[in-house]
Amino acid sequence: MTTDAVSRPCALPGTPLAQERAGLDACVHCGFCLPACPTYLALDDENDSPRGRLLLMQTLLDGTVRPDDPDVGRHFDQCLGCRGCETACPSGVPYGRLLEATRATLTTHRPLPLVARLILGVFAREWALRPALAAARLVRASGVAGWLARALPARLGMPFAMLASTARPDAANWAATGDGQRGEATLLTGCVMEGLFHPVNRATERTLTVNGYRMRSTPGQVCCGALHAHAGDLETARALARTNITAFESCGAASVVVNSAGCGAMLTEYAHLLADDPAWAARAATFAATVRDVSALLAAAGPTPTAPIGAPRRVAYDAPCHLQHGQRIVDPPLAVLRAAGGIRSVPLAEADQCCGSAGIFNLTQPEVAERVLAPKLRRIAESGAEVVATGNPGCLMQIGGGLTLTGSPVVARHPVELLDADYARGTRRD
Amino acid sequence: MSSLAAALADVVGGAQVLARPATLHVYRSDALPGLRALPSLAVFPATPDELIGVIRVLAAHDAPFVARGAGTGLSGGALADGITLVGLHRMRRILALDPVARTATVEPGVVNATLTRAAAPHGLHYAPDPSSQAACTIGGNIAENAGGPHCLKYGVTLDHVVAATIVLPDGEVVTLDRGDEGGYDLLGAFVGSEGCFGVVVDVTVRLTPDPERIVTLLADFTSVDTAADATSQVVAAGIVPAALELMDAATIGAVESSVYAAGYPRDAAAVLLVEVDGAADGVEADVTHLTALLRDAGARGVRVAHDPADRARLWQGRKKAFGAMGRIAPHLVVQDAVVPRTRLAELLRTIEGIGVRHGVRVCNVFHAGDGNLHPNIPCDTDDPAEAARVHAAMSEIMTACIAAGGSITGEHGVGIDKLGYMDALFTPETLDAMCRLREVFDPGRRANPGKAVPVHACREWHAVPAGRRGVA
Numbered sequence: 016m017t018t019d020a021v022s023r024p025c026a027l028p029g030t031p032l033a034q035e036r037a038g039l040d041a042c043v044h045c046g047f048c049l050p051a052c053p054t055y056l057a058l059d060d061e062n063d064s065p066r067g068r069l070l071l072m073q074t075l076l077d078g079t080v081r082p083d084d085p086d087v088g089r090h091f092d093q094c095l096g097c098r099g100c101e102t103a104c105p106s107g108v109p110y111g112r113l114l115e116a117t118r119a120t121l122t123t124h125r126p127l128p129l130v131a132r133l134i135l136g137v138f139a140r141e142w143a144l145r146p147a148l149a150a151a152r153l154v155r156a157s158g159v160a161g162w163l164a165r166a167l168p169a170r171l172g173m174p175f176a177m178l179a180s181t182a183r184p185d186a187a188n189w190a191a192t193g194d195g196q197r198g199e200a201t202l203l204t205g206c207v208m209e210g211l212f213h214p215v216n217r218a219t220e221r222t223l224t225v226n227g228y229r230m231r232s233t234p235g236q237v238c239c240g241a242l243h244a245h246a247g248d249l250e251t252a253r254a255l256a257r258t259n260i261t262a263f264e265s266c267g268a269a270s271v272v273v274n275s276a277g278c279g280a281m282l283t284e285y286a287h288l289l290a291d292d293p294a295w296a297a298r299a300a301t302f303a304a305t306v307r308d309v310s311a312l313l314a315a316a317g318p319t320p321t322a323p324i325g326a327p328r329r330v331a332y333d334a335p336c337h338l339q340h341g342q343r344i345v346d347p348p349l350a351v352l353r354a355a356g357g358i359r360s361v362p363l364a365e366a367d368q369c370c371g372s373a374g375i376f377n378l379t380q381p382e383v384a385e386r387v388l389a390p391k392l393r394r395i396a397e398s399g400a401e402v403v404a405t406g407n408p409g410c411l412m413q414i415g416g417g418l419t420l421t422g423s424p425v426v427a428r429h430p431v432e433l434l435d436a437d438y439a440r441g442t443r444r445d
Numbered sequence: 446m447s448s449l450a451a452a453l454a455d456v457v458g459g460a461q462v463l464a465r466p467a468t469l470h471v472y473r474s475d476a477l478p479g480l481r482a483l484p485s486l487a488v489f490p491a492t493p494d495e496l497i498g499v500i501r502v503l504a505a506h507d508a509p510f511v512a513r514g515a516g517t518g519l520s521g522g523a524l525a526d527g528i529t530l531v532g533l534h535r536m537r538r539i540l541a542l543d544p545v546a547r548t549a550t551v552e553p554g555v556v557n558a559t560l561t562r563a564a565a566p567h568g569l570h571y572a573p574d575p576s577s578q579a580a581c582t583i584g585g586n587i588a589e590n591a592g593g594p595h596c597l598k599y600g601v602t603l604d605h606v607v608a609a610t611i612v613l614p615d616g617e618v619v620t621l622d623r624g625d626e627g628g629y630d631l632l633g634a635f636v637g638s639e640g641c642f643g644v645v646v647d648v649t650v651r652l653t654p655d656p657e658r659i660v661t662l663l664a665d666f667t668s669v670d671t672a673a674d675a676t677s678q679v680v681a682a683g684i685v686p687a688a689l690e691l692m693d694a695a696t697i698g699a700v701e702s703s704v705y706a707a708g709y710p711r712d713a714a715a716v717l718l719v720e721v722d723g724a725a726d727g728v729e730a731d732v733t734h735l736t737a738l739l740r741d742a743g744a745r746g747v748r749v750a751h752d753p754a755d756r757a758r759l760w761q762g763r764k765k766a767f768g769a770m771g772r773i774a775p776h777l778v779v780q781d782a783v784v785p786r787t788r789l790a791e792l793l794r795t796i797e798g799i800g801v802r803h804g805v806r807v808c809n810v811f812h813a814g815d816g817n818l819h820p821n822i823p824c825d826t827d828d829p830a831e832a833a834r835v836h837a838a839m840s841e842i843m844t845a846c847i848a849a850g851g852s853i854t855g856e857h858g859v860g861i862d863k864l865g866y867m868d869a870l871f872t873p874e875t876l877d878a879m880c881r882l883r884e885v886f887d888p889g890r891r892a893n894p895g896k897a898v899p900v901h902a903c904r905e906w907h908a909v910p911a912g913r914r915g916v917a
Contacts, residue, residue: 023827043478043777045577045580045771046580047577049515049580050580059491060468061471061472071471080467103579105703105767106770107771
């Protein structure tokens with residue numbers, strides 16, 4: 016028996032999709048991915064399922080369907096890229112990579128929508144990104160965001176509700192100390208994380224300090240490029256990756272900590288992203304091996320628990336796709352929550368299902384995002400939780416915005432924020 | 446848009462009718478992608494009324510059609526060659542679940558595992574458990590009379606169906622039951638009719654109480670022969686396991702490389718997965734007996750799993766084995782045949798010989814307890830020479846199974862994949878009787894034309910216009 020691919024006709028030679036063809040061959044069409052796909056469940060068409068999209072990729076390669084076909088483009092646009100199908104796939108189809116390669120191939124035939132191009136352009140340029148995030152903070156602080164979220168119709172109000180939900184009037188602020196015995200770590204501060212969630216970044220630094228990591232800063236780091244790669248702009252993603260690798264190499268810390276699941280998944284993918292670049296492949300692989308989600312580092316250290324504090328808050332954990340599927344990290348965030356003495360964990364049904372955030376998906380595909388979010392909000396209400404914990408800025412904003420819009424008293428928080436708040440309360444009590 | 450498409454859109458809405466080839470390709474195959482046929486239209490009703498409306502529109506247009514659940518079938522049964530595909534995946538409501546009567550009434554698009562999840566809080570489950578249960582639908586299970594590992598003890602789909610509402614191809618709605626109160630068992634005729642008799646609108650199925658104790662044993666062997674013989678010894682000893690499965694080395698390797706790695710020993714020539722369930726005392730006695738018996742039969746090691754998580758892991762590996770074979774080669778040809786259990790070892794040797802002679806690699810993963818073989822061949826069917834070798838090997842395997850007194854399908858159905866073997870298994874008179882039974886339900890031969898029974902076997906066939914002959 017031969018396992019070498021026979022040379023087959025290829026309608027799109029030399030494209031990113033053609034390069035990933037081997038991954039496509041692993042699919043045997045068993046259909047086990049169907050129930051794991053949020054867009055198949057929401058849209059009821061196999062064209063919006065992993066198996067269907069893999070078959071569309073096949074038809075693009077064999078020339079049965081043209082890359083400028085509007086329907087085919089739409090079905091790829093409507094994919095969240097949550098990679099829930101990868102966790103369900105017995106055959107190990109690298110769906111996420113295939114999706115990015117397909118989008119990269121299609122962008123040469125049909126440009127990205129204007130909204131997407133605008134957002135990606137801003138994120139790739141520090142000089143544009145910083146003022147944009149500063150303006151967003153101003154809109155948030157002035158109360159305009161909250162007002163617009165309430166005043167506008169739901170779909171128009173959602174972006175403002177998302178922004179309003181990032182406010183942290185209750186953010187802890189305290190000085191952490193630790194023995195530094197677990198070695199040096201440096202934080203990917205991120206774009207949205209530092210721009211809209213800076214209290215989470217500080218909480219990350221403090222909880223790691225308490226747990227024995229010596230925190231170092233890394234100047235010169237930029238956006239991770241995840242949004243660009245997911246949209247198919249692989250060249251911009253590669254440029255950003257090279258800048259980041261250089262910056263983190265100069266820092267030299269043993270671990271690069273990420274508190275955003277989407278960015279973490281991207282950094283671990285740098286090895287694949289730059290695999291064909293001889294000057295960078297080895298550096299990218301070495302760098303990718305140092306990347307750690309904050310929950311994994313904390314779990315490795317215990318983490319140090321706090322004493323039980325007062326009446327515990329009911330907290331439900333919702334797993335970010337790019338943590339559970341993208342990085343296969345499932346238990347560490349639960350260990351972080353268990354260490355917080357002021358928390359009582361409550362189960363959340365379908366916690367493994369995507370919330371519909373998916374980077375900028377909720378801005379480019381608001382209708383689909385809304386349909387995917389709806390069951391999530393119902394499950395949260397049924398859980399009786401006061402707080403939903405999730406470790407990704409996109410999920411925090413999507414769920415937080417949805418909760419805000421529906422008038423729910425539940426808030427969305429990063430697991431590290433909750434542990435940090437309990438550490439802070441412990442500190443005050445001392 | 447054709448007048449048929451427009452009429453269908455009137456029933457289900459324009460968004461639920463696909464007419465462009467670019468959007469129909471994903472419906473060209475089931476889980477055997479080597480078999481392909483492009484539908485001319487796809488229509489997705491969401492409610493019983495919409496489904497009945499769709500079938501009536503098709504009848505009014507004298508249009509043939511194929512019903513499809515999740516497309517996880519393994520015989521090309523849901524292929525619609527240039528005709529209308531009726532997707533039932535949107536009809537996924539559980540209409541009633543009665544824990545006292547232990548029944549559930551569901552729409553055809555309900556996923557098998559979803560029904561078991563819904564029954565779980567009541568200590569019940571839906572017993573037929575095809576390996577594709579995470580994705581396959583109850584409607585599809587009924588069309589194929591689906592089996593699964595636990596059918597060894599609990600019976601196949603037909604044994605768990607109480608009644609069904611059917612829309613006949615001419616649009617008439619009828620309720621079928623097992624004839625328990627007199628009359629014919631028409632439901633028995635319908636279950637396993639591969640979509641040729643009509644479409645399920647809703648079905649009432651039996652739910653089974655969860656056993657008090659379940660224990661799973663994994664026995665590993667250094668030869669396939671010994672493992673196959675051990676299965677006969679288990680059954681001969683008077684133990685009825687809930688399931689008795691065999692996996693060979695190639696299958697073990699594929700599973701252990703996947704996300705469903707179950708901890709099967711990679712150096713084993715074969716493993717047996719044996720499950721016993723029932724009252725706690727009896728189960729523990731069976732486990733002791735089985736462990737000794739399997740060791741005496743030549744097992745190198747026997748692992749006993751009591752803990753649900755460990756058991757689930759052992760089963761996930763088995764159930765996802767077919768998907769995991771995608772790791773070996775770009776395509777996978779899956780087969781399904783039944784042979785007398787006592788001749789398993791002999792047939793596995795024959796199959797191995799056929800594989801060697803044709804230069805193909807046969808991976809075996811199957812329901813050993815009821816002699817239901819699944820010889821699978823990972824291959825590259827884009828290579829014409831290899832495709833021809835695979836085809837020749839599969840034909841010889843099926844011929845050997847028939848010669849051994851077996852059958853050409855245990856649970857996957859005939860579809861179009863195994864149509865060619867029907868003449869070898871049945872006399873022309875038997876095949877003609879099947880055709881005439883079909884005429885009762887579908888005199889126009891519009892429901893899944895050209896499947897299950899070869900059309901040349903039907904005496905009246907040549908009177909039917911050529912356009913209706915479908916994929917055969």
